Amino acid sequence: MNRIPAALSHLLPSTLAFFTPAHGASPNAREIDTLYKITLYIALVIFFAVEVALGYALVKFRKRKGAVAAQIHGNTRLEVSWTVAAAVILVGLAVLTFAKLSSIQDPPNSGPGGAVLGEQNNLIYASSSRKLPPNGKALDITVIGRQYIWQFVYPGANEPDGLGAPYSYEELVVPTETTVSLDIVSSDVVHSWWVPELGGKFQAVPGYHNYTWFKISKPGIFRGQCAFLCGRGHARMIATVKAVPPAQFEEWLARQKQLIAQANAEAEKARAKLKAQTGAGAVENP
Amino acid sequence: MATYAPPIPEITAHRAEREATGWTSWITTTDHKRIGIMYMVLTFVFFLLGGTEALMIRLQLGAPNNTLVTPEIYNQLFTMHGTTMIFLFVVPMMAGLANYFLPLMIGARDMAFPRLNALSFWLLLAGGIVFYASLFWHPPEAGWTSYPPLSDALYSPSGGQDAWIYLIHLTGLSSLLGAINFYVTVANMRARGMSWGRLPLFVWAILTYSVLLIFALPVIAAAVTMLLTDRHFGTHFFDPTEGGSPLLWQNLFWFFGHPEVYIMVLPGFGIVSEILPVFARKPIFGYKAIAASTVAIAFLGFLTWAHHMFTTPIPEAILVFVMLSSFLIAIPTGVKMLNWIATLWRGTIEFTTPLLFCAGFIALFLIGGISGVFLAIFPVDWQLNETYFVVAHIHFVLVGGAVFPIFAAIYYWFPKITGRMLGEGLGKLSFTLMFVGVLATFLIQHVMGLDGMPRRIYEYDNVGHLALYNLISTVGSFILAAGVLVTIINVWRSLKVGVTAGPDPWKANTLEWFTSSPPPVNNFDVVPLVRSFEPMKDIRNEVQRRSGDSGAGASGTATVPAGATQVGL
Numbered sequence: 001m002n003r004i005p006a007a008l009s010h011l012l013p014s015t016l017a018f019f020t021p022a023h024g025a026s027p028n029a030r031e032i033d034t035l036y037k038i039t040l041y042i043a044l045v046i047f048f049a050v051e052v053a054l055g056y057a058l059v060k061f062r063k064r065k066g067a068v069a070a071q072i073h074g075n076t077r078l079e080v081s082w083t084v085a086a087a088v089i090l091v092g093l094a095v096l097t098f099a100k101l102s103s104i105q106d107p108p109n110s111g112p113g114g115a116v117l118g119e120q121n122n123l124i125y126a127s128s129s130r131k132l133p134p135n136g137k138a139l140d141i142t143v144i145g146r147q148y149i150w151q152f153v154y155p156g157a158n159e160p161d162g163l164g165a166p167y168s169y170e171e172l173v174v175p176t177e178t179t180v181s182l183d184i185v186s187s188d189v190v191h192s193w194w195v196p197e198l199g200g201k202f203q204a205v206p207g208y209h210n211y212t213w214f215k216i217s218k219p220g221i222f223r224g225q226c227a228f229l230c231g232r233g234h235a236r237m238i239a240t241v242k243a244v245p246p247a248q249f250e251e252w253l254a255r256q257k258q259l260i261a262q263a264n265a266e267a268e269k270a271r272a273k274l275k276a277q278t279g280a281g282a283v284e285n286p
Numbered sequence: 287m288a289t290y291a292p293p294i295p296e297i298t299a300h301r302a303e304r305e306a307t308g309w310t311s312w313i314t315t316t317d318h319k320r321i322g323i324m325y326m327v328l329t330f331v332f333f334l335l336g337g338t339e340a341l342m343i344r345l346q347l348g349a350p351n352n353t354l355v356t357p358e359i360y361n362q363l364f365t366m367h368g369t370t371m372i373f374l375f376v377v378p379m380m381a382g383l384a385n386y387f388l389p390l391m392i393g394a395r396d397m398a399f400p401r402l403n404a405l406s407f408w409l410l411l412a413g414g415i416v417f418y419a420s421l422f423w424h425p426p427e428a429g430w431t432s433y434p435p436l437s438d439a440l441y442s443p444s445g446g447q448d449a450w451i452y453l454i455h456l457t458g459l460s461s462l463l464g465a466i467n468f469y470v471t472v473a474n475m476r477a478r479g480m481s482w483g484r485l486p487l488f489v490w491a492i493l494t495y496s497v498l499l500i501f502a503l504p505v506i507a508a509a510v511t512m513l514l515t516d517r518h519f520g521t522h523f524f525d526p527t528e529g530g531s532p533l534l535w536q537n538l539f540w541f542f543g544h545p546e547v548y549i550m551v552l553p554g555f556g557i558v559s560e561i562l563p564v565f566a567r568k569p570i571f572g573y574k575a576i577a578a579s580t581v582a583i584a585f586l587g588f589l590t591w592a593h594h595m596f597t598t599p600i601p602e603a604i605l606v607f608v609m610l611s612s613f614l615i616a617i618p619t620g621v622k623m624l625n626w627i628a629t630l631w632r633g634t635i636e637f638t639t640p641l642l643f644c645a646g647f648i649a650l651f652l653i654g655g656i657s658g659v660f661l662a663i664f665p666v667d668w669q670l671n672e673t674y675f676v677v678a679h680i681h682f683v684l685v686g687g688a689v690f691p692i693f694a695a696i697y698y699w700f701p702k703i704t705g706r707m708l709g710e711g712l713g714k715l716s717f718t719l720m721f722v723g724v725l726a727t728f729l730i731q732h733v734m735g736l737d738g739m740p741r742r743i744y745e746y747d748n749v750g751h752l753a754l755y756n757l758i759s760t761v762g763s764f765i766l767a768a769g770v771l772v773t774i775i776n777v778w779r780s781l782k783v784g785v786t787a788g789p790d791p792w793k794a795n796t797l798e799w800f801t802s803s804p805p806p807v808n809n810f811d812v813v814p815l816v817r818s819f820e821p822m823k824d825i826r827n828e829v830q831r832r833s834g835d836s837g838a839g840a841s842g843t844a845t846v847p848a849g850a851t852q853v854g855l
Contacts, residue, residue, distance in 0.1 A: 018733055018736075019733070019736065020736060021666075021669040021670065021736045021738075022669075022736070022737065022738050029669075031665075032665050032666060032668065032669050033669075035663065035665060035666055036660065036666050036669070039659070039660055039663060039666065040660075043656045043659065043660070046656065047652065047653070047656055050623060050624075050627070050652050051649060051652065053627050054627050054630075054645065054648055054649060054652075057627055057630040057631050057635075058630065058635060058645055061566070061630060061631060061632055061633050061634065061635050062634075062635045062637065063567075063634040063635055063636050063637075064634070067634045068634065069566060069567040069568045069632065069633045069634045070568065070632040070633070071568065071569060072568065072569070072571060072628075072632065073569050073571070073572075073573065074571055074572040074573065074574070074575065075571075075572075075628075078628075079572050079575050079621070079624075079625070082620075082621065082624050083617060083621050086616065086617045086620045086621070087617055090613040090614075090616060090617065090659075093613065093659070093663065094609070094610060094613060097609065097663050097664075097665065100665065101665065104665045105602075105665075147441075188435065188441070189433075189435045189436040189441055190433050190435070190436065190532060192597060192671075192672060194672075194738075194740070196669065196738040199668065199669075200597065200665065200667075200668020200669050200671075201597050201668055201669070201671060201672065202597050202599075202668070203597045203598045203599070205526075205532050205533060205598060205599060206435060206526040206527075206532055207526025207527075207530075207531060207532065208526075208532075208533065208598075208599045209599060210597075210598070210599040211599075223738075223749075224738070225740060225743075226740070227671070227672045227673070227740040228433075228672055229361070229428070229429050229433075229436065229742040230436060231361075231436060231441065232357040232358050232361060232427070233357065234357075234361075234742060234743060234744075235357065235743035235744050235745050235746070
């Protein structure tokens with residue numbers, strides 16, 4: 001019995017958070033939240049007005065001795081006016097959405113404290129197939145969904161076919177103050193990329209590219225998980241985004257590259273050993 | 287003078303048909319009433335199965351990181367639950383109600399094609415058996431939406447997915463034949479004087495339901511056939527590695543799937559539009575507006591399917607178009623809500639159980655309708671899509687918009703079907719438990735979604751207050767189930783000891799109350815001339831007028847001042 005009042009006391013200060021989606025870490029998530037809140041206020045007014053009218057009608061017009069039901073068949077003027085009123089509210093919502101749309105969809109430039117994006121470290125992306133910041137510079141990361149893990153591939157391939165690029169699983173490390181552009185793909189079934197505090201979700205559909213972006217101002221860890229049923233391990237297909245200062249990011253990326261190279265070298269060695277043991281040609285290169 | 291007494295002419299108005307008895311008479315019957323009863327009983331059994339699956343889902347989610355069921359069984363549970371409730375409960379339950387009452391309401395002897403009608407029922411049963419037989423092997427686990435590639439042979443090799451495909455085909459064929467039958471019946475077999483403007487609103491709803499089914503079902507039939515050939519015959523409609531497109535499935539599925547929502551709720555709207563005026567003792571407010579908005583919703587319902595695909599890679603122009611068309615559909619729906627409240631306004635409301643379920647419907651469906659507007663705003667949907675917010679939305683729409691009207695219909699029409707009244711005490715208890723249960727189960731799910739809980743996950747970590755929210759939801763689901771159980775007990779009791787109903791216990795407005803309860807095989811010996819959309823009210827008023835009773839009698843309409851209704855337009 002003690003659990004519930006304790007939980008309620010936690011809830012009360014954060015009443016508004018109770019009614020709104022997670023947000024705060026990226027501008028697009030904040031803008032969606034604002035749009036949501038304005039819709040919520042309008043919705044609450046309509047909700048209470050209609051429920052109160054219903055409740056009032058039920059109580060006030062309950063059957064009583066001597067009461068006579070008014071035999072009204074309709075009222076054209078009233079019906080037309082509430083139809084128009086509903087339309088006006090919806091036009092208002094549409095206008096509001098259009099006003100907010102570009103701040104949600106269009107990525108901004110990286111901040112002054114963001115990572116340096118350029119030829120020198122291969123951290124640049126320029127393509128016409130997706131929305132880019134006004135200066136055309138964003139950290140491009142390919143997000144690959146597969147049963148039941150997220151893989152993140154960074155720019156920096158040293159071979160033309162894209163091989164040799166640094167990558168990571170489950171945890172996406174990004175620099176703060178930097179616009180990060182995501183190219184979301186799937187290598188098996190439909191998944192959905194979603195880290196609530198960094199904006200909306202986008203399906204990873206095999207055969208298609210889907211794009212979104214985020215820009216994190218302060219270091220932090222943001223949790224998300226696959227948001228479309230992808231099989232039995234769906235509930236455990238988690239994603240973490242870790243934002244670190246740009247210097248630390250470059251350091252991490254270099255280390256990641258080195259670790260991958262090391263692991264590749266070890267795998268090469270193991271393959272050679274296996275080949276020597278079983279005879280040449282018995283193990284084909286995959 | 288010899289008196290001459292002419293023989294009194296005797297005319298047999300109809301050849302009296304003897305009611306067939308025994309179990310074979312049920313299997314061979316083409317009587318729309320018996321078929322209707324079989325529909326209702328069968329679909330209610332599926333409702334209980336689907337409900338049991340829902341309770342198991344809620345038990346699993348009652349605590350964080352619960353290990354009650356495996357992920358495999360969990361996926362099977364929500365696949366079975368969604369599929370059962372939609373294809374084996376709501377849609378065919380509406381067909382069952384329409385089967386029984388549509389011919390009676392329009393003064394017809396039976397459906398236009400009685401044998402086709404029987405075929406519809408037996409196809410439904412076959413679909414249900416095919417689907418539930420998979421329990422003994424391997425039930426499907428790709429969700430009721432069955433998106434490929436997950437539903438492809440590679441990722442779902444079991445026969446359960448094929449059972450799902452055949453369920454869609456068999457129940458789809460059943461619904462399609464039923465829809466054609468309803469349409470033809472309404473178009474051709476209405477009582478004399480029943481013009482389109484005097485059609486009961488439930489019949490308008492079923493007519494629209496039928497048209498929606500006729501347009502939507504061929505598309506899902508094509509889609510599941512393509513899935514079947516992808517799975518077994520080497521085609522690649524949905525296989526991206528061979529040039530197919532998983533998005534094609536999403537488009538085809540939702541082209542059917544969105545109208546399907548209106549297929550499920552429009553008959554509910556019709557039921558409410560019949561029941562509210564009876565217990566408010568007032569004509570429906572804005573008959574034409576309600577009939578027209580039903581048709582408008584049906585039309586717009588075909589333009590909004592891509593709002594289920596806001597997070598997929600589709601062009602922005604489509605996102606905008608679909609947002610606006612989804613907004614548009616809120617207008618006729620809102621108009622209906624206000625019309626129903628205006629129907630209660632200045633009435634003399636009798637708080638019977640059917641009326642309570644209708645009022646509960648308005649209160650709950652409003653929540654589902656409003657949350658639908660949030661989901662139509664596509665940037666907001668990017669946050670809410672595929673979370674428990676959507677689960678809450680669809681359950682307020684379907685439990686509010688379909689299950690509550692179905693329960694209203696059960697309480698309202700049970701006396702006509704069986705000749706006995708259901709208990710009002712148990713009925714009100716059932717309503718209270720169900721209303722509280724729905725609010726407790728689903729209101730909190732909005733918050734779960736806003737806090738980032740995706741749907742279709744078998745376990746979750748104890749972050750924030752998720753554990754508490756889920757516990758509330760689970761407790762709520764059992765309250766809801768208790769409410770359903772009370773109605774079952776009520777039905778069981780009333781079948782044995784219920785008060786005799788008589789032909790017109792509610793003093794209702796439509797023609798089914800003109801005949802005895804239960805109606806004879808031929809429904810009516812005489813069909814009265816219909817002069818308004820409330821023919822029974824006209825008849826009662828006429829009887830009162832002729833008998834010189836100026837209106838202080840026991841009947842409900844006795845309070846109606848003479849001449850106030852538009853009798854004999």
